[in-house]
Amino acid sequence: MSLKETKKISANRYELEILIDGETFREAIMEAYRKNVGDITVPGFRKGKVPYKFAEKYLGVEVFYEDALNLVYGDALDAAIDEAGLKAIDDKMDFDLVSISKEDGVDFKVALTTYPEIELGDYKGLKAEKVIPEAEDFEIDAEIKTMAERNARMVEVTDRSAQSGDNVVIDFEGFIDGVPFDGGKAEGHTLQIGSGSFIPGFEDQLIDHNVGDEFDITVTFPEDYGEESLSDKEAVFKIKLHSIKHRELPDIDDEFAKDVSEFDTLADLKADIKAKILDKKQKSAEEDLENDLVKQVVDTLKGEIPEVMFSKRVDECVENFGFRLRSQGLDMESYFKYTNSSRDELRKSLRPDAESQVKTALTLEKIVELENITVSEEEIEERYKELADGYHMKLEEIKKVIPSEDVSAELAKHKAIDLVKENAVITEVKAKTEKAPAKKKTTKKAPAKKKPAKKDGEPAEAKPEEKPAEDSEGKTEADE
Numbered sequence: 001m002s003l004k005e006t007k008k009i010s011a012n013r014y015e016l017e018i019l020i021d022g023e024t025f026r027e028a029i030m031e032a033y034r035k036n037v038g039d040i041t042v043p044g045f046r047k048g049k050v051p052y053k054f055a056e057k058y059l060g061v062e063v064f065y066e067d068a069l070n071l072v073y074g075d076a077l078d079a080a081i082d083e084a085g086l087k088a089i090d091d092k093m094d095f096d097l098v099s100i101s102k103e104d105g106v107d108f109k110v111a112l113t114t115y116p117e118i119e120l121g122d123y124k125g126l127k128a129e130k131v132i133p134e135a136e137d138f139e140i141d142a143e144i145k146t147m148a149e150r151n152a153r154m155v156e157v158t159d160r161s162a163q164s165g166d167n168v169v170i171d172f173e174g175f176i177d178g179v180p181f182d183g184g185k186a187e188g189h190t191l192q193i194g195s196g197s198f199i200p201g202f203e204d205q206l207i208d209h210n211v212g213d214e215f216d217i218t219v220t221f222p223e224d225y226g227e228e229s230l231s232d233k234e235a236v237f238k239i240k241l242h243s244i245k246h247r248e249l250p251d252i253d254d255e256f257a258k259d260v261s262e263f264d265t266l267a268d269l270k271a272d273i274k275a276k277i278l279d280k281k282q283k284s285a286e287e288d289l290e291n292d293l294v295k296q297v298v299d300t301l302k303g304e305i306p307e308v309m310f311s312k313r314v315d316e317c318v319e320n321f322g323f324r325l326r327s328q329g330l331d332m333e334s335y336f337k338y339t340n341s342s343r344d345e346l347r348k349s350l351r352p353d354a355e356s357q358v359k360t361a362l363t364l365e366k367i368v369e370l371e372n373i374t375v376s377e378e379e380i381e382e383r384y385k386e387l388a389d390g391y392h393m394k395l396e397e398i399k400k401v402i403p404s405e406d407v408s409a410e411l412a413k414h415k416a417i418d419l420v421k422e423n424a425v426i427t428e429v430k431a432k433t434e435k436a437p438a439k440k441k442t443t444k445k446a447p448a449k450k451k452p453a454k455k456d457g458e459p460a461e462a463k464p465e466e467k468p469a470e471d472s473e474g475k476t477e478a479d480e
Contacts, residue, residue, distance in 0.1 A: 168241060294363065
């Protein structure tokens with residue numbers, strides 16, 4: 001097997017003419033015969049016992065050509081690509097058979113797309129600012145409040161009527177024009193007033209009622225309600241209120257700190273929270289700095305990038321997005337239905353980030369090449385250990401899942417980022433003082449444009465699972 005000719009057709013597009021010698025092809029023909037002999041039938045011979053010469057004479061000399069070529073094609077192509085010094089990026093190649101015979105072998109041409117030839121501008125001496133963050137008091141207080149809410153207890157209410165935020169247990173049955181409808185009845189249903197889980201207007205009308213009250217609620221189903229038979233219909237729900245509970249927060253003191261943490265005092269707990277907030281902000285500031293520097297280098301990139309690289313990355317982003325949906329119990333088609341969107345729209349929304357990721361990867365790979373950056377076996381092994389710990393897998397299992405070449409490439413890209421950062425002129429700046437978020441006024445939620453069919457026993461629109469954040473893939477390829 002040998003490379004006969006390499007011809008550049010256009011930017012990142014090459015044609016290779018490849019030869020498979022007669023001896024190699026004849027060996028492949030015999031192998032093809034041995035694999036297929038069990039299915040060959042020739043008069044005078046039992047099935048599976050036909051000698052090669054009789055099979056060739058009876059069926060024709062070309063009968064094994066296709067299978068034989070398939071057996072040697074991959075190795076011949078890989079060897080030719082290596083000999084040409086090319087790096088193919090697309091499995092879809094144009095094949096053209098020039099000649100084929102048992103005596104002379106095979107002569108064929110393949111047109112393929114290769115990695116782009118790119119150039120970079122300066123990636124040393126770049127200028128950037130690094131934010132020195134601070135942990136604000138309101139952030140610490142917010143975390144304490146979250147911890148308190150997680151440790152709140154539900155307390156029975158007996159001395160007042162229902163209020164927004166209370167959990168109530170109710171029986172209800174819905175009627176349209178005096179006739180009950182399917183799915184509009186439930187007993188002992190628990191509902192948090194103000195959660196927005198029922199149709200607009202329903203929860204508000206529970207307010208100011210007491211335990212034991214029996215009353216009617218009148219609501220109108222939204223025009224775009226998931227169940228068409230109920231859309232834009234006025235309904236009357238007969239309600240019986242069984243119980244009212246509210247969340248009681250614990251006192252924020254040293255005892256609280258002991259209950260929710262390993263610390264004996266509230267001051268120590270707050271100090272730990274402050275340290276964690278600061279550590280998180282510092283890591284974020286470091287990532288922002290790296291992203292800024294890498295983007296500056298990416299902006300200097302010159303070269304024509306094949307479209308297939310962008311489309312393949314979009315494919316991967318869509319696949320990752322679908323995986324995250326499934327982990328939340330939602331499939332892609334349901335997501336498109338809920339959001340009134342389509343696969344094409346999703347691909348379009350992911351395209352800008354996909355392009356950025358491809359350019360970033362090419363940029364970092366070029367720096368690795370220019371700087372002769374290498375990764376040691378010890379570094380690869382250490383990274384494998386980190387991945388095994390992170391994914392809670394055995395070391396040998398993670399090695400089977402992730403090829404060492406991928407780990408090496410990831411580490412090399414990180415080293416390229418470090419090199420750019422080490423050679424940059426970095427100015428430290430104080431973080432802008434953050435303000436505590438203003439308390440939001442309670443407002444009635446507008447119904448979503450598209451809702452799934454309601455669950456039995458819920459007069460309200462059962463809200464679809466929260467829309468997963470779209471895969472911004474904001475990190476560089478080296479961070480993946």
